[in-house]
Amino acid sequence: MRKRMQCKSNNHGKGGATMKNIIINTGNYSAAKAAVMAKPDVVAAYPITPQTTLVESIANYIASGEYKGEYICVESEHSAMSACIGASATGVRTFTATSSHGLLHMHEMLHWAALARLPVIMCNINRVIGPGWNIWADENDSISQRDTGWIQFYCSSNQEIFDTVIQAFKLGEHKDVALPVMINYNAFILSHTSMPAEIPSQKEIDDYLGKYQPLWRIDPENPVTFGNIIMPADYEKVRRAMQYAHENAKRLIPEIAQDWKKKFGRFNGNLIEKYRCEDAEVILLAMGAIAAESKVSIDNLRKEGYKIGLARVRTFRPFPAEEIVKLAKKTELIVIDRNISCGYEGALFTEVKSALYNKSDAKVSGFIAGLGGKDVTYNHIEDMCKKAIKGKLKETVWYGFEEVKK
Amino acid sequence: MAIKDLPDTEYVLAGSAACPGCPATIGLRIVLKALGKNTVMIVPACCTAVIESVYPNTSFDIPVMNIAFEAAAAGASGVEAGLRMQGKKDTTVFAWAGDGGTYDIGIQALSGAIERQTNFIYICYNNQIYSNTGIQRSGATPLGAWTTTTVGGKTEVRKEMGDIIRAHHLPYAAQACISYPEDLYNKVKKAKSIKGPKYIEILAPCPPGWHFPMEKTVDMGVLAIETGAWALYEFENEKMIFNGKSKLLLEKKIEPKPVEEWIKYQGRFRHLFKPTRDEKTLKAIQDNTDIIWERYRKCYL
Ligand SMILES: Cc1ncc(C[n+]2csc(CCOP(=O)(O)OP(=O)(O)O)c2C)c(N)n1
Ligand code: SF4
Numbered sequence: 001m002r003k004r005m006q007c008k009s010n011n012h013g014k015g016g017a018t019m020k021n022i023i024i025n026t027g028n029y030s031a032a033k034a035a036v037m038a039k040p041d042v043v044a045a046y047p048i049t050p051q052t053t054l055v056e057s058i059a060n061y062i063a064s065g066e067y068k069g070e071y072i073c074v075e076s077e078h079s080a081m082s083a084c085i086g087a088s089a090t091g092v093r094t095f096t097a098t099s100s101h102g103l104l105h106m107h108e109m110l111h112w113a114a115l116a117r118l119p120v121i122m123c124n125i126n127r128v129i130g131p132g133w134n135i136w137a138d139e140n141d142s143i144s145q146r147d148t149g150w151i152q153f154y155c156s157s158n159q160e161i162f163d164t165v166i167q168a169f170k171l172g173e174h175k176d177v178a179l180p181v182m183i184n185y186n187a188f189i190l191s192h193t194s195m196p197a198e199i200p201s202q203k204e205i206d207d208y209l210g211k212y213q214p215l216w217r218i219d220p221e222n223p224v225t226f227g228n229i230i231m232p233a234d235y236e237k238v239r240r241a242m243q244y245a246h247e248n249a250k251r252l253i254p255e256i257a258q259d260w261k262k263k264f265g266r267f268n269g270n271l272i273e274k275y276r277c278e279d280a281e282v283i284l285l286a287m288g289a290i291a292a293e294s295k296v297s298i299d300n301l302r303k304e305g306y307k308i309g310l311a312r313v314r315t316f317r318p319f320p321a322e323e324i325v326k327l328a329k330k331t332e333l334i335v336i337d338r339n340i341s342c343g344y345e346g347a348l349f350t351e352v353k354s355a356l357y358n359k360s361d362a363k364v365s366g367f368i369a370g371l372g373g374k375d376v377t378y379n380h381i382e383d384m385c386k387k388a389i390k391g392k393l394k395e396t397v398w399y400g401f402e403e404v405k406k
Numbered sequence: 407m408a409i410k411d412l413p414d415t416e417y418v419l420a421g422s423a424a425c426p427g428c429p430a431t432i433g434l435r436i437v438l439k440a441l442g443k444n445t446v447m448i449v450p451a452c453c454t455a456v457i458e459s460v461y462p463n464t465s466f467d468i469p470v471m472n473i474a475f476e477a478a479a480a481g482a483s484g485v486e487a488g489l490r491m492q493g494k495k496d497t498t499v500f501a502w503a504g505d506g507g508t509y510d511i512g513i514q515a516l517s518g519a520i521e522r523q524t525n526f527i528y529i530c531y532n533n534q535i536y537s538n539t540g541i542q543r544s545g546a547t548p549l550g551a552w553t554t555t556t557v558g559g560k561t562e563v564r565k566e567m568g569d570i571i572r573a574h575h576l577p578y579a580a581q582a583c584i585s586y587p588e589d590l591y592n593k594v595k596k597a598k599s600i601k602g603p604k605y606i607e608i609l610a611p612c613p614p615g616w617h618f619p620m621e622k623t624v625d626m627g628v629l630a631i632e633t634g635a636w637a638l639y640e641f642e643n644e645k646m647i648f649n650g651k652s653k654l655l656l657e658k659k660i661e662p663k664p665v666e667e668w669i670k671y672q673g674r675f676r677h678l679f680k681p682t683r684d685e686k687t688l689k690a691i692q693d694n695t696d697i698i699w700e701r702y703r704k705c706y707l
Contacts, residue, residue: 041491044484070487075518079480082473082515086448086484089471092491094484108474218469218485220444220497225464227472234461 021199027190030158030197031097031123031183032057034165036067037205040121041092044072044083048102049135050191051125055097077102081109081120088118089226091217093169096120099187100127100141107145113180114149115238116227117215117245119172120180122150123165126288126338127187128372136373137186137289139339143316143347145182149242151249152316155185156273156292158195163260163268169209170256176248178215186289186338187373200264208263246318253315271320272327276302277309282389283327284381285311285352286336290370294336296378301385308385313348321355328362334388336381336399338370345396365391369399407588413439422465424457427620429610429627431457432584433531434502437608438468440594441527445498446489448482450512451475452504453537476511478503479519482526490525498598500527506536508607509545509565520574520603527597527604531584533612534564541615548635549694550687551616552674559677559687563694567607572641577602579641583609585627589638589649596640609636617673626671634662634695635669637702646706656702665695 023033032054035043045055061067072087074080077098084094098106103124113120124142128134142152151171155161161183168181185191200208216226230238250271257269273291276298277283286294291312301308311327313320327333337346344350349366356362365388370376376399384399417438424431430453438445447470449455455472459465473481478501486499503512508530516528535553536542543553545565552559571579578600582590590608597604611626613619618626630636631651638649647653654660666688669675678684678691 042484042487044480044487070491072483072487073522074480074483075514075521078477079483079515079518082477082480083484083487085473085477086471086481086486087488087491088484090485090488090492090494092488094488109477112474218446218471218489220446220469223443223464223466223468223470225458225461225466225470225472228458228461228464228470229456230461 021201022196023199024194024196025158026053026192026194027158027161027185028054028125028192029057030162031165032061033199034162035095035121035123036061036069037202038093038095038121038166038169038209039067040069040095042070042072042084042087042094043096044074044080044087044094045096046074046077046080046098046102048077048099050127050187051097051099051102051123053192054123054125077105078109081106081113084120085109085113085116085118088113088120089116089218091212091214093173093212094120095122097123097125099125100129103141103145104129107148110145110148110150110180114242117178117242118180119169119178121165121168121172121183122180123183123185125187125191126184134372135187137189137338138371138373139184139288142182142184143339143341146317146347149179150317151179151181151246153181153183153314154287154316155183155190155314156288156312158190159197159266160268161185161190162197162199163266166205166209167256167260167269171249171252173212174252175213175215177245177252179242179245179249184288189289198266204263208260250318250320271315271318272323273312273314275310275312277311277327279307280309280331281307282334282385283309283311283331284334284336284385285313285324285348287313287316287348288338290336290338290376290381293376293378294381297381297385300378301382306385306389316348319351319355324352324355325359328356328360332363333365334385335364335366336369336384337366338376340368340371349396366396367399368396407592409587412436412587412591415439417443417467419465419467422457423459424453425614425620427613427623428453428457429533429584429612429623430454430531432623433590433608433610436587436590437502437529437594440591441498441500441598443468444496445500446471446485448473448478448485448499448501450478450501450503450507451538452507453533454502454504456538475507477515478507478512479524479528480515482528483519483522483524486524486526498527499525500529502529502531504537505530505532505534505546506544508532509567513570517574520571520576520605523602525601525603527594527606530567530605530607531610532607533610533615535612535615537612537615548691550669550675550678550691552677566698571605574603575644576605577642579605581607581609581637581639583627583631583636583638584611585624585631586638586650593640615674617676618671622671626668629663629668629671632663633665633668634699635665648702648706655699656707662699665692
């Protein structure tokens with residue numbers, strides 16, 4: 001097992017004068033810690049690099065007695081999601097984790113969980129899809145699951161992973177949402193990199209989350225058939241209700257995070273995290289690890305005199321269209337995608353432009369960068385920003401290939 | 407126990423969407439009488455997902471969770487764990503799937519759930535085809551049978567699912583047939599009383615799928631047993647016990663009828679008789695049945 005470091009530090013933030021428990025560990029460990037602290041009754045998961053250390057941590061928590069849930073060691077990811085669906089349908093809290101091919105193997109059941117309105121909570125470690133085999137960071141796995149009805153978060157630090165996993169239970173289980181939630185973070189850059197994360201006490205988490213009250217459950221006292229044949233008019237109602245649930249999530253994500261801030265002094269929670277956007281003339285939009293790296297670039301560009309800010313998109317579904325329109329009032333936008341919808345362009349680039357349609361004619365430039373886990377450093381990001389500001393980029397630019405013939 | 411001694415309570419309600427003469431509803435009626443009210447059923451894509459009727463109505467008086475075609479056993483694992491974690495340990499969780507969802511697309515999830523010792527009953531009603539989608543071949547379709555995807559008759563023999571299941575060394579497995587309700591009832595009752603994974607497969611002659619008149623469903627099951635095209639048995643504590651006429655066949659106390667006596671009533675084998683008799687295939691079908699029984703005798707007598 002991975003070495004686990006813990007330290008106690010004085011609390012300089014808000015929220016009381018107690019000693020804080022800070023762990024220094026990987027993104028996967030932070031996710032596992034959050035998951036077991038949320039006390040899901042059932043975890044069903046199947047190993048895949050780079051998710052393995054997360055599920056191994058959960059197995060260790062069971063072995064040590066710290067976590068008392070049931071871990072179903074299924075024989076595939078399709079079964080992992082099916083078992084989570086079955087368990088969730090009985091009205092208990094469920095959790096799973098996967099990555100890349102595992103997520104794709106779940107595809108059918110991702111739709112099923114969302115349409116059944118079951119708040120299964122899942123971490124997905126964004127990893128390349130084969131062939132060829134490659135285990136590094138790339139967001140095409142979760143982007144390709146965009147339309148499954150899941151809420152999708154993209155995290156940029158281990159603290160954010162911890163906070164988001166806990167908040168995801170609160171959000172997904174909220175009666176106005178009742179949807180599964182996927183917490184995404186980049187392979188290795190976060191999953192296997194140690195960073196400090198502050199961990200509240202178990203009692204604090206218990207108080208914050210409360211007991212799960214399901215909207216529906218399998219119950220022999222109430223013999224109902226779930227998911228049988230449904231006629232078009234009723235089916236359309238089901239989809240419409242899901243859409244409303246996503247709208248509700250847009251409202252609730254910041255509310256839930258505000259509540260978190262009141263209790264724990266940290267705010268990891270808006271649909272978009274704005275960084276130095278106040279007087280910006282240019283705003284960079286990105287997700288995940290590239291967005292975290294971008295903060296350094298923004299600081300450097302600011303020093304050089306560029307009036308630039310960062311809008312880190314945390315939720316891809318629901319998509320923060322209204323916030324993006326607000327951002328684009330006085331600025332031009334630059335989008336970096338660590339994914340490509342082949343035949344068109346990066347997914348975030350498409351979504352940003354569609355959000356602006358008829359509402360803003362802000363210039364938007366799009367870059368594809370870091371596919372296959374290729375390194376994207378703050379230097380690269382600064383370079384992309386400068387190119388976009390100077391140039392009249394019309395189509396998606398593959399960063400690093402500008403001079404290469406098609 | 408005689409048929410008249412089966413409980414009166416009906417959990418399969420009148421007015422379902424099943425075809426007349428449907429073996430799935432016959433089987434399910436008996437199964438649910440044995441399992442009783444405190445039962446949860448998991449149904450993958452199959453005829454039963456249609457028989458259930460259209461939302462917001464239902465044909466069943468127990469809670470039912472529908473799940474994707476290949477996911478019955480995995481979904482049941484989750485339901486079992488979820489109920490157990492809430493202390494509801496006396497609820498019986500059972501999956502009810504067709505042979506397509508069992509032999510073919512769902513075999514991985516089924517194998518996984520049995521290997522993990524999931525405390526549930528998996529029941530396959532085997533109509534030897536994909537009926538829901540309009541009669542395509544499955545791994546359970548017998549040699550020579552016509553389906554829409556084996557237009558000239560199936561050229562391969564059916565899978566011996568029982569062997570695959572027994573290779574998991576589970577506490578209880580059984581083969582039954584809708585034509586022998588007391589036998590089926592007792593097997594389900596026994597499965598309910600045992601902890602761990604239980605597998606029961608029910609032969610389910612399907613009038614539109616096999617092309618025989620709808621009033622002949624039960625007769626087709628009886629002939630399957632009498633010809634040895636299907637066997638009734640139980641597998642408990644690593645021991646095989648054959649039941650009823652199958653026991654007599656195994657011990658050679660009665661002669662099996664020729665398999666032809668079973669297939670000649672089924673339109674799906676008509677091409678073997680008309681316009682001319684296909685002696686080669688008819689012999690292959692009989693030989694294959696004989697081989698299966700010789701193997702049974704070698705292993706279990
Ligand atoms: C993944 C997937 N592939 C295909 C189907 C289409 N499909 C639905 S039911 C079915 C056949 C079911 O056959 P079986 O399990 O034998 O049950 P029966 O219809 O005979 O009752 C098929 C192919 C599906 N629902 N899901
Ligand atoms: S096709 Fe066969 S199994 Fe399906 S409902 Fe009709 S009779 Fe029953």
